[in-house]
Amino acid sequence: MEKYYQCQIDRVDRLMEIITSKDENQHLGDVLRFEDVIFMACQGMWHIKDWILNDSQFSTYKNTLNQRIHQSNVLRVCADLANGSKHLALHQPKIGTSGAVFSEARGIHVEKGIYRRFFYVDCSDVNNEYHGSEIRDLLVSARREWELILSEQYQRELRDGEFAY
Template sequence: MEQFDRVERYLKRIRNVYSGDNLILWDDRAYVEDDILSFFVHCHHLQDWVSSLNKVGVTHEQIKQFIESHESLRICADLANQSKHCQLTKKPWSEVKPHLAGFQYESVDGSHRPGIRGKFAVITDEAIIDVLELAESCWHHWSLLKHDIEQQWART
């Protein structure tokens, strides 16, 4: 499913910034923040793709319950909706008011050649969460659901 591939590409970009394995110019580092928010938007919208394209009858309500059962997916949903809409008009998925903050950048090898390394945080009312850990958790949950759906489809 192309949306899963898209989400995985954004996750790879985040991983590459954490590891310093990229060719991002120092002056272009703000693009990383766009990639992080894009990951959460696309990750949250996996719900629409799964609901629309699954062939085993997973309902929108089941997907909603799936998201509600995982804190990382609830936080992902709130980050996605906050970045996509200027002001939230619906009830948030989580009660912790997450927002992206705490950007730390450094040049790879301390130079101004292409390549930066960074760490990022999501701040909530309850905790400071590393962006990569949150993204990996979201990806893990969706990957397990995708695997379960594929297994069900293979049995039909």
């Protein structure tokens, strides 16, 4: 079975359905915790990069795409959250001097019987536009950024007559 970047995007979109649902525990059962899904979504969101850069349909523009991806502030914040959660320590942060972490600040009852916790991004660079953002908002912004990057790529290929898919 061939694999394309869309496989990773579909996985991230399924995680985003859980993250953006009104009841964060609705889809989790008794096995996963919401924090696990947040970590998986950050990791998946950042690793769309690997899927795109390794997909042969983007090979002509691989360097351009790589530069564009690494210029994205929201994706670099996701990278630090992903790599920090995956490796315990973050030795090469993409933002600031020690990257970004998130912490649970408070929870509220959204509706009767539905309790929602909020997780906020703490960037080592307090001037970063995503410092203090709620994790759901950051992930929605990151997903939109991927759509923008892919749209820009599509336009570049049309302009250059390299459209191959």
